[in-house]
Every structure is written in C-alpha cells, then in structure tokens.
Amino acid sequence: MVITICIGSSCHLKGSRKIVDQFNELIMVNKVEDKVSLNGSFCIGECMNGVCVKIDGALYSVLPETAEDFFHKEVMGRLQ
C-alpha cells in the first residue's frame, strides 16, 4: 500500500512533515514496513482541506492531531 502525502506549501505549513514522521513511527511500531510505503506528492489542489493524504486514489484530510487515529482506521483497517 502506498500512502501519498501532499508536500505542497499549504499542507507543509499545516504539518505534513510531522504527519510523515508520525506515519513512519506507526509503520515501525505496527511492523508493517513491508506492506506500507510513503510517497510525497506535488500540491493536490485541495489546500483548504489539507493536509491531503491519498490511499488507493481516495483523498483524506489529516492533521497531526488526527494522524494516529487515521492510521489505525484507514491504514491498519485496510491491511486486516
């Protein structure tokens, strides 16, 4: 599974880098390194709804405060 995270300036300033670090840590803690990888993306064009995160073509709005819940629900949820 590839998680695409927008690194455009708007998402960056809303904490996309922090979310990437959180995801990296969660990937390690949940031992899914072989199943999940992270990739950056140019501006997705939904700056009002940033930070933009895409999984399998579906677009989500994530914030550093919601990143952990999101990971458990959308990422681990899909893997099970």
Added chain:
Amino acid sequence: MLREDSTIGNVKYAVLKRVAQLTYEGKLEENIDQIPYELIPGPQANFRCCIYREREIIRQRVRLTQGKSPSVNHDNKNIVQVINSACEGCPIARFSVTSNCQKCMSKKCQQACNFGAITMGSDKAHIDQKKCKECGRCAQACPYNAIADLMRPCKRSCPVDAIKMDENGIVVIDEEKCIQCGACIKDCPFGAIADRSFLVDVIHVLRTQGVDVYAMVAPAIEGKFGAKADMGALREAIKDLGFKDMYEVALGGDMVADAEAKEWAEAYKEGKKMTTSCCPAFVNMIKQHFPQVLKNMSTTVSPMAAVSRMIKTMDSNAITVFIGPCIAKKSEVIDSIGTNNADYALTFDELRAMFAAKQIDPEEYEAKELQQGSIYGKEFARSGGVTAAVVEALTEQEETINIKVRECNGAAECKKALMQLKAGKLPEDFMEGMACMGGCVNGPGTLISELEAKKDRIALLAKADKRNIKENLDEYKDVQFSMHRKSK
C-alpha cells in the same frame, strides 16, 4: 544571459518570472487567468500559428509552475510532463530519402533492406513506410548519405525508451519507464516537454513569517550566474529572496566522498562491486530498469540529502530547498519524504526567475568570500568528479588499495555498464553514474549551457583554496547525523 534566438527559453523564463512576481506579491490566484493575455497580447502571433495556441501553451506552462500537470485529465506523478498544446506531432516516418539521392546503379540501399521496403522512383529511391522496420541499414549503406534519420528528437533523446506517441502523434511519457533525467526537455525543439515546479510552493513558504527556509545550491552553480557571482555574492542575493541562509551542496559532496570511500574500501576487500548513488536519474535507472543491481548501489545518501540532514540537525524546524541544474532531484524529494532530505527542489532557471521577479542581480553584490566545499566537492558537478573525490578521500584515509572505476558519462554509458554489472561482467570494481553528458554542469534545469558558463566557472573555481576533504569536514564534525539511507 539568455540569447535572443532562444525562443523556448524566453517563453519559459517569461512564465516563471511572471508567476514568481505575482506569488511574491500574493496576487497569483486573482491574476492567474490574465497571464496568457499579458504575455501574448496579440493580435500577431509570435512563435506559433496563432495567438490562441500560444496562450494555451502559456496557460499550461503556468499550471506546471504551480506543480500541476499541464492537462487536467492527464494527471500523474511524473516530474517530466508533456505540454500537449505545444507538441508539434513531428512526422514519425523515421527514414526518408532526401534530394541527395543519385538513383545510383549499385542501389546499396535496396540491397541493404531486408524487408523489401525500398523501390526506385522516377528520380530517387522511395521507402514504403508500411514495410520499413526502422533498422537504419539503408541509411548506413548509402554512399551519398542521402537517407535521413528523422527520429523525433524527444524519442532520440530518451535513454530508456519512455517516449511514445498517441494516435495523433502527440508525445506520451511512459511513467513506469521515465527516470526524470530531463533529456527530452532539453532536446524538444518546440519546448513541448517541461518539468513540474515547486516555485510557487517555495515562494509561499518564503513569505510565511516564522519559518526558516534554507537554500542549498548545487556545485554546478559556479559560472551559471556570471563571473562575479561567487558563493559569497550568491549567498547574499539568495538571502534577499527571503531565505535564512545558503549552503553549498559541494560540502555534501565532500561528505559523500568521505562516506563512499569507506564503503568502497570495505566492498573492495569483500570483492563486491559498487555503484555511486548521487545522481538521482541514475538511481531511478537502477530502481526501475535494473532492480537486480540495487544491492550494488552505495547506501550513502546524495550530497543534497547530506546537507539537508546537516541543516535539520542544527535547526529541526528548517525547510530545506535544493537549487540545481537537475530535474530528477525533484523526484528524489518526492520519493524520500520523512528522511530529512530536501523539502523542495528548484532549478537554476527557477532561481533566475525569482531573482528577476525581485530585481536582484547576484553579480552586483560585493560580499565577503565564502567557501564551504573543497575543490573535490565542487567538482562533483563534472563527469569523473565523484570518482576523483572518492579516490582523494581514500588517499586521505590512508587506504592503499588500487581501485578501477568506470566513469559513465551520460545515460547511455550508464545503461551499458549496468547491463554488464547485472550480468556479472563489469570489468571495473566500481562505477560512477551520471545521467547527463558531461555531468550536472550540463543538466536540463538551466538554459545557460556548459559552454557559455565554462570560462566563468574556471575563473571562479580557480579562487577556491586547496583544503582537502578531511580538513573541510573537520569544520563540521560537531554536527552528527547518518550518511546512509534506511536499510530498506
């Protein structure tokens, strides 16, 4: 600066400059639809059939400047993108007989053709395009050089066969194959292929209060902005763009040479062959076309990543922006998020547009001298430079091994050596891979060619002192960070 006959360069530059100006003023959104009309006021067309097509090309170029794909419904993650309104759909009949044909008696072309595609017309030979397999034997056989090879320039330039045509003859890039080297961008005579940009993003973060943005300039920069734009002048000019500070990526070159020398020495003793990992298009070539060779690729990060990690070790909230001649570096940024690598990458052309937007000329700055990279790090930008630096680092580390290195100059040479390495038949111990002919100094991200910049570059590099790699790195030994990729 730009030559007046460089129409494509001027169009590209005009778009980048206008977008940079408007973004600096915070007025891009409200004026974006006006840009095509400002740049192409009409009523006469300047470089294409009509003003409407010219304006559409400008509109698509503006989208690229924002990091978007030129066409709404052709979105993909590739850095290199086709401006389909600018693509001329060049004739795809590859071999054709020119008026040089003497309709000679030997008819070597006809004999050379294994497919019966050549017949004799009333005054010259004729190629049946339905039968032609584009093998090129007729062209080689003709004693008058009368058969022209008209392979489309984009297709000819691509080292990995990623260029295809759609049913209308418009270019399509196969993103599974594309290594983002940018050769097609340089070679298309209609300027129909271009790279996505982080320009708007970078100016946005520069305009945001309380954010520390650092520039990291590639070692190819010396000479590209004139003889007077030395590192000290560039640093002050770049600070006036809104950056907090500037670092030389040549320093990262020194760090990479030092780390790779240790890796190479170890590999040599184990009898393992190894490749460099600093050129991102070369890295993409290995990942996408020679995955079997990945285990032979050095695990040392790129000089860009090294300097970015150093800056973020000193200032954990820093935003780092690479500025270089390279387009593939943008893919390195996208592919390496979460590793403290650069947050954005710009090209020299984009930097030039930012200078123009803010009416800054780096040659006008009287600044104190600055040197952060040794001459070895600075020469990473030239084909053979990485090898020379690693060999120097080995000597400084008192390794006495006598290694043989294949210096692959350009993507075609890289491909050949990688095929040998994959087959276990590479005669040398190591290979240096540079996707651009001549090295980064010939990269596609700058309209100033190596030939135009060479004299100024030689003059600027002559001013560098003779410090060696170790002496240079001792200055930074207090800043601790990993020089290697994550193991996976």
